[in-house]
Amino acid sequence: xAMASGEExxxxxxxxxxxxxxxxxxxxxxLRDRGExxxxxxxxxxxxxxxxxxLADENEQLRRQNARLQAxxxxxxxxxxxxxxxxxxxxxxxxxxxxxxx
Numbered sequence: 001x002a003m004a005s006g007e008e009x010x011x012x013x014x015x016x017x018x019x020x021x022x023x024x025x026x027x028x029x030x031l032r033d034r035g036e037x038x039x040x041x042x043x044x045x046x047x048x049x050x051x052x053x054x055l056a057d058e059n060e061q062l063r064r065q066n067a068r069l070q071a072x073x074x075x076x077x078x079x080x081x082x083x084x085x086x087x088x089x090x091x092x093x094x095x096x097x098x099x100x101x102x
Contacts, residue, residue: 015021031037087094 015025028037084094
């Protein structure tokens with residue numbers, strides 16, 4: 001006694017056959033809207049992930065930034081050393097303290 005899904009009254013017949021009434025649907029919708037059926041949702045298995053430590057994230061970000069800036073500083077030191085050697089070879093005198101030059 002299967003009915004086609006498009007047949008009129010098919011949903012009502014299914015609900016009656018399963019012993020469900022419109023009041024059940026109304027109550028379930030009300031519970032769903034209040035969030036009381038959230039416990040029925042699928043849950044992830046296994047241990048809960050550790051709470052996210054915001055300080056550890058910031059610390060890691062600062063470590064990466066520090067490593068990047070240290071690499072830039074090392075490159076700048078090499079460039080300055082090459083400039084000093086080149087100026088010595090070309091006989092160009094450089095100021096002793098470039099910060100006082102202005």
